[in-house]
Amino acid sequence: MFVPAGSEDMKASIAVKEASAGDEHDHEACRALGQILDRVGDKWTVMAVGALSKGPLRFNALMRTIGGVSHRMLTLTLRGLERDGLVTRTAYPTIPPKVEYELTPLGRSLIEPLRVLSGWAIENRPAIELSRAAFDRAGE
Amino acid sequence: MFVPAGSEDMKASIAVKEASAGDEHDHEACRALGQILDRVGDKWTVMAVGALSKGPLRFNALMRTIGGVSHRMLTLTLRGLERDGLVTRTAYPTIPPKVEYELTPLGRSLIEPLRVLSGWAIENRPAIELSRAAFDRAGE
DNA sequence: CAGTATCCGATTGGATACTG
DNA sequence: CAGTATCCAATCGGATACTG
Numbered sequence: 001m002f003v004p005a006g007s008e009d010m011k012a013s014i015a016v017k018e019a020s021a022g023d024e025h026d027h028e029a030c031r032a033l034g035q036i037l038d039r040v041g042d043k044w045t046v047m048a049v050g051a052l053s054k055g056p057l058r059f060n061a062l063m064r065t066i067g068g069v070s071h072r073m074l075t076l077t078l079r080g081l082e083r084d085g086l087v088t089r090t091a092y093p094t095i096p097p098k099v100e101y102e103l104t105p106l107g108r109s110l111i112e113p114l115r116v117l118s119g120w121a122i123e124n125r126p127a128i129e130l131s132r133a134a135f136d137r138a139g140e
Numbered sequence: 141m142f143v144p145a146g147s148e149d150m151k152a153s154i155a156v157k158e159a160s161a162g163d164e165h166d167h168e169a170c171r172a173l174g175q176i177l178d179r180v181g182d183k184w185t186v187m188a189v190g191a192l193s194k195g196p197l198r199f200n201a202l203m204r205t206i207g208g209v210s211h212r213m214l215t216l217t218l219r220g221l222e223r224d225g226l227v228t229r230t231a232y233p234t235i236p237p238k239v240e241y242e243l244t245p246l247g248r249s250l251i252e253p254l255r256v257l258s259g260w261a262i263e264n265r266p267a268i269e270l271s272r273a274a275f276d277r278a279g280e
Numbered sequence: 281c282a283g284t285a286t287c288c289g290a291t292t293g294g295a296t297a298c299t300g
Numbered sequence: 301c302a303g304t305a306t307c308c309a310a311t312c313g314g315a316t317a318c319t320g
Contacts, residue, residue: 029255029261032265036260040177041177041181042181047170071283072316083271084272085268085271099283106264106268109260118169118172121173122172124246131223132224200301200302210293210294211303212293231302234301
């Protein structure tokens, strides 16, 4: 299974041990997955990576491409990605200023896993929506 | 790229059109990915799916296996997964009550994409942590 | 153009207590 | 044992206004 990024390390470890006889993708996978979902699961990170997957973009171009993101959140999102080594930020000291963002190799390596997930999403969204509708109908 | 699940459909559509000449995983992929990340990117959903990937579990077993999740949040998480057709809930009207949760075929089909992502996470977490440390050091 | 700061409403999620 | 309801602190994220 996948263990949380949270604080209960010891308790969780024991629980996992108990429950996981014969499991190969345990524990470490869980914590790691929890962590990147914390990183990537926010409102705009994946959009930013997706927008940059086609090549470098300037701040405002990125903002228009993503659509619906506030100035503030895009800045914060990019700062986080830069911190984690997924994008580079290159500022040209011209007037007016010009700043380009580009995926690093590490950032590009994330595209494929995300594409797998989006493939699943596209394929299964209809089923999910049907299930939701049925569930909500059942609840009157 | 990957379009947001938000409200700016038309604007985003136009922006994407402009920016995406020659892109194959566009638009629909973006919205779909945004949506499942909203579904799966919360604090506990992935943990629950991971815990159930080995077989059905009762509520409290699930709680112990995941570790660190509150009673309330596990209930909400499972309700969401049930609504989306990713898990089934089976209540045995015994005393004391016994409720089993189990992944549906749809839920199981999500495991593989998640494993791809967790593979990426395991492989690249060290690089990310180094980058973070360097970034934070640079900021004094 | 890019980035920062402030404000504030909305959402998240834990603790707790109560029900069948 | 499983689920629900209430309360509340913390975080998230949009709007706005200001700086180089």
